[in-house]
Amino acid sequence: MVTYIIRRLLYSIPVLFVSSFLIFTFVATTTDPLEAAKMQPNVNKAAIALVQKENHLDKPIIERYGYWVQDAFTHDFGKTILGSRPILPDMLNRLKVTLQLIIAAEVLTLLLAIAVGVYSAVRQYSIFDYSMTTLSFLGLAIPVFWLGLILQIIFVNIFNKWGVRIFYTSGLDNVDPGTGLHFLIQRIQHLVLPVFTLATISIAGYSRFMRASMLEVINADYIRTARAKGLIERRVVLKHAFRNALIPLMTLAAIDFGTLFGGTVITETVYGLPGMGRYFIDALSGGETYVIMAWLMVTSVMVVFFNLVADVVLGFLDPRIRLD
């Protein structure tokens, strides 16, 4: 197991290097952070040249990539080109916000999807099963940003009409966030809609997945054996079938969790949350090459890492799978 993990980690190093080089080439050649400044007649040419020189913007791509790798390892991804802000502290702050969002979304998704999936499979072709199938098709067809906007319209109008504040529709905190329980409650009020928006598509997909996985297990021989030896149905479903049906979903959830670090761009934009997604959009609009690079690297590492976690978890849960 340990050798497997080490080998996987070693294998991911060249992958990350190659992908970072390709992205760097692409981003660096197409982005000019000084584009706006150059357009302005009253910006000193010498100042622009100085910024270019400080950030090695005048060097060939290979050399710039070398400087970037050096910065990434020794200076925590370096500083922004305009304003020279250190990148890593900013990004860690953003990461905290995103982490709250995606952990809550993942928990909500798993709870709902497992319940719906198992019940649909146990009562296959029932009215519940059919309506959940229809709902999940609907969930898969709804654009995330549109769902967010619709929820905002609904809750803002409820507030305007009746003066009832159920959920906040933008931002993470009030101007005066308060402390203790009060702070917690209003933070939750802020996060409910984004979490729900983010979770909808996953719930739709996961519940289908759970249903299929459960159906496969329920038709297996050992379940028939369990029934034949006279176990009550509840025990067969929950103890024998459910546990095994859960394994594929756990793998999927682990992989998806890795992709979520870079997958909240739309939700955060719609709800104005200061997380990773917004950070990326801002960097993109500002042409901050090094912020974009740092962001892509952090999110790619998360994807690689959680893929490994998924495989290791699968190896633990499923004794038929040997990792070596």
Place this chain on the structure above:
Amino acid sequence: MTEVSRPPEPGSPDAPLVDLDGTLYASGSQVRTMPGAPTDLAPELTDSALAHESGLELKARSQWAYARSRFFRHRLAMGSLVVLVAVLLCGAFAGHIASYSYDAIDLNNINAGPTTTAHHYFGTDQLGRDYFSRVLYGIRTSARVAFFVSILSTILGTLVGSFAGYFGGWLDNLLMRFTDLILTLPPLAVLLVAAARLGNGTINLGLFHLGQEYRVALILALLFWTGIARVVRGLFLSLREKEYVEAAKASGSGDVRIIFRHMLPNSMGPIIVNMTLVTAGAILTESALSFLGFGIKPPTAALGNLIAQGETQMQTQWWLVVFPGLTIVIIVMCINFIGDGLRDALDPTQRRIRA
């Protein structure tokens, strides 16, 4: 493949035909081939000779005919197909159906809610632009993008997947590691970088002057091919070991001929199903890109940027956001249902006809 069809019995039009089909089908030599596979003629001749002697009416049907009839009986998929075609036709003939141009201004009806007066079915915005017309034009743009993405990524993905799967070895390794690499990157972020930086406006290829929808489609296609490549590679890995491929090799067919004449037709089912998934994904992704301001840009109307333009006043003029979004939901749902129906229809191991 042949199918012996008996004269239809009153009262039960389908059932006996399916039964008979099932037994005959299972006894044939090609039970598990995909639609459109090159079939040898011998069993067909003997079957037809037998059938002729027994006096039954006989009709030769290809795998595609089977798939078609299965699909036509899939009610949900057929219904979705009808709705989708209707919506797309509305988009295609937007110029004829819409009462207004997408940027025409009706100053008498500013911020009007959905109403039948002056044909503002979906209401108007703060400039008095008719949202019904704008949605129709938006459908046209979004459909163009999705169509182009699905064609392009399917061709690219099929080429990569089939060569990787057929030749194996270092080529397979190279192509698949490259695919893995693309899959580790956050897709939306890469699309945003590409869309933001690959120049704006149109593509000029000498005589061809392509609109921005093709630029966006090209960018989407460069990410969307990976799924199809993996599916096709998997299929080719298993098809490569089949006897008919060996036979084709023994009879001196070249690699390219085996790939395109023998193996590809046998992989068409999953490829087509994947194409529908890509199309639905392309519509959703394009609308998200356009919403964020990195996809199709105004004044060209696309469903995503219509929503973005309506966002500023959505609390009071809800129709500006609701109708373009509903259109996306309907289109994507129809495509997904059609994909579901196609999956059932094109799966030769499944002969039960579903509702």
